[in-house]
Amino acid sequence: MVQMKEFRIVMPLSVEEQQSTTGTEGVEIVENRPFEDDVYGKGQYTLKIYRLQSKAPTWLTKFAPADALVMQEEAWNAYPKCKSVVKCPYFTRFILTIDTVHKDDNGQSENVHGLTEEQLAVRQVETIDIASTVNDYWSYIIGSSNIDLSQFQSARTGRGPLTDGWQGQCDPVSTAYKLVTIDAPYWGFGSRLEQALVAGERALFLESHRNCFGWIDEWFGLSMDKMRELEKQSDSSLNKKLGRPCAIEDNEELDEIRTIPSC
Template identity: 70%
Template structure:
């Protein structure tokens, strides 16, 4: 299991947690996260089908790869296309079970923030897992060490791109790594 916890220094009571378990199944396992009866009663199960073409606001905000997985076929693995019912027809198949817990205990906007973040996470999971399948020919056959190196390179490249946000006129930017300086610039 892998767990990610995100907190925001400006909203000290806010918490977002994502727990991930990968299983070699078609998504029909019950309670893989070992939740209590109380937790199961409040849990909402959302099935995300990477072959789905349904998009919403968050899909457009995050960006889409424009790969139609119902037509895509991997040259190296001969996997695909993903047609309706692919979860029960394809072999091998793996499911990423994600338990997303968001607590934004703020009167007036907490519930809306939680719902917006859940929608954004869903779109992010959908797009990233679509890309993982669509890019299979680029990573298939790599060792775990090679995959970790690819992750580091991707993180570094992304951090370089996101490290500075250009102003509207493009003359200067904000350093995302220095929040105190940014607050002074924004005030």
């Protein structure tokens, strides 16, 4: 059965400010080029490779050889709308999509993705509080910055701390609506794989958005050159945790063309 879950990540930032932040998503970039179409308008297309052999759950390695746990992601980034499609060449029927819409609200919009009645009936919704912490398998794998946002206050903007009910009180505020759709039609382990990947995406969303705000004093008001340098650092740090190759090294060509917003 196809799993469809919408994560709503409320942020004490405007949509415009989120567009300028650096990313924590680190992968090998195979292709990176501008695109334009009738759905998203103008944006940036990327083809990326994830290598998950060393971090996959033990039960999954029983169903596939290590070299099969390589994922390919195509992404169409036309902020404030983005779409990612993840496939696995070994499991040819597997597909994961993430549709993201950013809005200047506090997570109360009910159908930003324009779903049908049938889709709304199966969609699950979870609002992620970036001030919360989670200790599970995927949060351990992804790692944690150990920033306590319930105590943190930005020196440059005065925003924070994020105490109970902060989503309805802060200004500015915006929400990343991330619709995760997973289909792994494999008898015996498909449902378990779908559940594991939803949990993994949730952990990644939480940590990346926590860092996005927790590091605000490092990026707020910086030039694009400085932002790119921070992007390199965060990319390298996360890749070391995940056992992936760094997406950006000292490659001037990639540095010039890469434009991936974080949140």
